[in-house]
Amino acid sequence: xxxxxxxxxxxxxxxxxxxxxxxxxxxxxxxxxxxxxxxxxxxxxxxxxxxxxxxxxxxxxxxxxxxxxxxxxxxxxxxxxxxxxxxxxxxxxxxxxxxxxxxxxxxxxxxxxxxxxxxxxxxxxxxxxxxxxxxxxxxxxxxxxxxxxxxxxxxxxxxxxxxxxxxxxxxxxxxxxxxxxxxxxxxxxxxxxxxxxxxxxxxxxxxxxxxxxxxxxxxxxxxxxxxxxxxxxxxxxxxxxxxxxxxxxxxxxxxxxxxxxxxxxxxxxxxxxxxxxxxxxxxxxxxxxxxxxxxxxxxxxxxxxxxxxxxxxxxxxxxxxxxxxxxxxxxxxxxxxx
Numbered sequence: 202x203x204x205x206x207x208x209x210x211x212x213x214x215x216x217x218x219x220x221x222x223x224x225x226x227x228x229x230x231x232x233x234x235x236x237x238x239x240x241x242x243x244x245x246x247x248x249x250x251x252x253x254x255x256x257x258x259x260x261x262x263x264x265x266x267x268x269x270x271x272x273x274x275x276x277x278x279x280x281x282x283x284x285x286x287x288x289x290x291x292x293x294x295x296x297x298x299x300x301x302x303x304x305x306x307x308x309x310x311x312x313x314x315x316x317x318x319x320x321x322x323x324x325x326x327x328x329x330x331x332x333x334x335x336x337x338x339x340x341x342x343x344x345x346x347x348x349x350x351x352x353x354x355x356x357x358x359x360x361x362x363x364x365x366x367x368x369x370x371x372x373x374x375x376x377x378x379x380x381x382x383x384x385x386x387x388x389x390x391x392x393x394x395x396x397x398x399x400x401x402x403x404x405x406x407x408x409x410x411x412x413x414x415x416x417x418x419x420x421x422x423x424x425x426x427x428x429x430x431x432x433x434x435x436x437x438x439x440x441x442x443x444x445x446x447x448x449x450x451x452x453x454x455x456x457x458x459x460x461x462x463x464x465x466x467x468x469x470x471x472x473x474x475x476x477x478x479x480x481x482x483x484x485x486x487x488x489x490x491x492x493x494x495x496x497x498x499x500x501x502x503x504x505x506x507x508x509x510x511x512x513x514x515x516x517x518x519x520x521x522x523x524x525x526x527x528x529x530x531x532x533x534x535x536x537x538x539x
Contacts, residue, residue, distance in 0.1 A: 202225070202227075202228045202229070202276045202277060203228070203229040203230075203231070203274055203275050203276050203277070204221065204228055204229070204230050204231065204275075204276065204277045204278075204279060205231045205233060205270065205271070205275045205277070205278045205279070206218055206221075206230060206231070206232050206233065206279050206281065207233045207234070207261050207278070207279070207280045207281055207282035207308065208233075208234055208240075208261075208280070208281030208282030208283060209230075209232035209233065209234055209245075209256075209281065210232065210234035210236060210240035210241055210242055210244060210245065210256075211234065211239050211240055211241075211281060211282075211285075211386075212239065212244075212380070212382075212384050212385045212386055212389075212419070213281055213323070213380055213419055213422060213423075214232075214234070214281035214282075215241070215244035215245055215384055216244075216382065216383065216384060216419045216420065216422075216423055217279065217281065217422075217423045217426060218230060218232055218245060218248065218254070219244075219245065219247065219248055220420065220423040220424070220427070221423075221427065222248045222251060222253070222254055223248075224427070226251070226253065227253070228253060229253045229255075230253060230254050230255075231255050231256075231257060231270070231275075232245070232254070232255070232256045232257070233256075233257050233259050233261065233270065233282070234256070234258065234259075234282070235258065235259060235260040235261070235282075236258055237284075238386075239285075239386040239388075241384070241386075241520070242256065243516060244384045257270065260300075260304070261280075261282045261300065261304035261305075261307055261308055262299055262300060262303050262304040262307055263307070264307045264310070264311075267307050267308060267310075267311045268311055268314070270311070271311040271312065271314065271315040271317075272315060274315075275312075275315060275317055276317065276318050276319070277317065277318060277319045277320075277321070277430055278308060278312055278317050278319070278320045278321065279321045279323065279426060279430070280305065280308055280320070280321065280322050280323060281323050282300060282304060283300060283301050283323075283354065283357075284296050284297045284300050284301060284350070284353070285325075285350065286350065286388055286389070287327075287348045287350045287351070287473070287475075288388070288473060289350075289388075290348055290349035290350035290353070291348065291349060291473070291474055291475075294349035294353075297349050297350055297353040298349075298353050298356075300353075301350075301353035301354055301356065301357050302353050302356040302357050302360070304357075305322065305356075305357035305360055305361065306357075306360050308320070309360060309361065309364045309370065312364075312370060313364060313368050313370050317370075317371070318371060319371050319372075319373070319430055319433075319435075320361065320364075320370060320371065320372045320373075321372070321373050321374075321375065321426060321429055321430060321433075322357065322358060322361040322372065322373070322374045322375070323375055323377070323426065324354050324357070324358050324374055324375060324376045324377075325351065325354050325376055325377060326338050326376050326377065326378050326415070326440070326442070326480050326482055327346065327347075327348070327350065327351035327354065327477065327480065328344045328346050328351050328354050328355040328358060328376065329342045329343075329344060329345065329346075329376075329480075330344075330345035330346060330347050330351075330477065331347060331477035331478050331479060331480070332478070332479040332480060332481055333478075333479070334479070336481070337481045337482060337483035338376075338440060338480065338481060338482055338483060339440065339483045339485075339486075340376075340437075340438040340439070340440055340486055344358070344359075347475045347477055348474075348475050348477075358374050358376075361374055362374070362436075365435065365436045366436075371435040371436075372435065372436060373429050373433040373434075373435070373436075373437055373438070373439065374437075374438045374439070375425065375426060375429055375438075375439050375440075375441050376438065376439070376440050376441065376482075377417055377422050377425075377440075377441040377442070377482075378414065378415035378416065378417045378441070378442040378443055378480060378481075378482045379414040379415065379416050379417065379480070380416075380417050380418075380419045380422055381416055381417075381418065381419065381502065381503070381506055382418050382419035382420065382502065382505070382506050382509070383419070383506070383509040383513070384516075385419075386520065387517050387520060387521060390449060390452060390453075391452065391456070391503070391506060392510060392517065394452070394453050394456045394457075395456055395460070395506075395507060395510045396510070396517055396521065397466070398456060398457055398460050398462045398466060399460065399510075399511075399514075401462070401466065402466070403466055403467075403468040404453055404457075404466050404467050404468060405468055405470045406449060406450060406453060406467055406468065406469050406470065407449070407470060407471075407472045407473050407476060408469070408471075408472035408476060409450075409469070410448060410449050410450030410453070410467075410469060411448050411449070411450065412448065412449050412476060412477070412478055412479065413446050413447065413448050413449075413478070413479040413480065413481070414446070414447065414449070414479075414480050415442045415443055415444065415445055415446050415480055415481050415482050416443050416445040416446075416447060416452075416499050416502070417441065417442060417443035417445070417495065418443065418495065418496075418497035418501075418502035418505075418506075420496070420497070421441075421443065421495035421496055421497055422441055424493065424496075425439070425441040425487060425491075425493050426441075428487070428491040428492070428493050429487070429491065432490075432491045433491065434490070437486075439486055439487040439490075439491070440482050440483060440484050440486065440487065441482065441484055441487060441493070442481070442482025442483070442484040443482075443495050443497070443499065443502075444482075444484070444495065445498065445499035445502075446479075446481055447499060450467075452503075453467060454467075455503060456503070456507065459503070459504065459507050460507065
């Protein structure tokens with residue numbers, strides 16, 4: 202089998218490439234990534250020299266590049282390629298539309314033209330909007346995105362659905378809760394808090410810190426996508442959640458406790474625009490149909506994650522310069538009074 206994995210140098214994509222390479226060494230895996238700020242080939246050092254793995258630097262919105270790539274043969278496409286940070290989408294929404302909507306359309310056209318056997322769109326629970334104090338997102342929950350990021354992902358998802366309904370393209374869409382684990386870019390909550398705490402810097406918490414997210418360890422997400430590729434019913438959406446709802450402030454306090462750092466580092470700051478209050482995933486469908494279960498509780502996953510960042514300081518300290526530092530200062534300096 203030949204897989205094209207787009208966005209395979211990013212956080213979830215690189216973990217997925219490693220997972221699949223280790224589990225299916227006979228598969229040919231082509232990693233396609235434009236290497237924007239969050240793409241990092243260092244994530245893939247352990248497999249970069251394996252014979253069935255290759256990397257191509259390309260933009261999924263480049264129709265000529267994608268046509269050439271697909272013309273060389275492909276069985277399965279897994280689309281991780283996306284701009285994925287809500288804060289950045291508020292600052293530069295046009296970049297999100299280009300990659301998450303137009304890029305998805307380019308991939309779908311190529312997949313249709315060259316007859317792929319499965320197209321998996323990796324999406325997010327954020328397309329469903331915000332929950333109240335109770336209830337969970339199911340696959341039939343209406344799409345009501347509240348940020349430019351989630352709106353762009355919803356647009357991509359609807360295109361995937363349309364190509365299945367119109368052209369019979371064999372597709373699946375997965376919608377996951379918040380991922381965490383190794384190789385996550387340090388603009389996201391958990392790695393940002395770990396890095397700041399280790400450097401005794403203030404930990405910026407939006408609003409009252411009581412926004413709730415369901416947390417999914419990245420390896421469990423990879424195993425879910427693996428099952429969807431091999432067993433998913435064409436045209437279906439599968440929600441993937443960790444069943445680990447936690448408030449943001451609980452996450453931060455857990456990190457501080459495990460690192461032996463004081464809570465005085467916590468700094469409540471002005472909330473971001475359109476900050477959804479709560480997400481919660483009902484993963485009953487993928488559990489009942491495909492037999493998926495997460496292996497990590499939040500307690501085991503956060504310990505493994507903190508340990509990884511402690512043991513890989515060089516990786517994230519190198520990132521915390523240049524473009525990332527400029528974004529961090531733009532996003533947080535005024536809020537933190539720096």
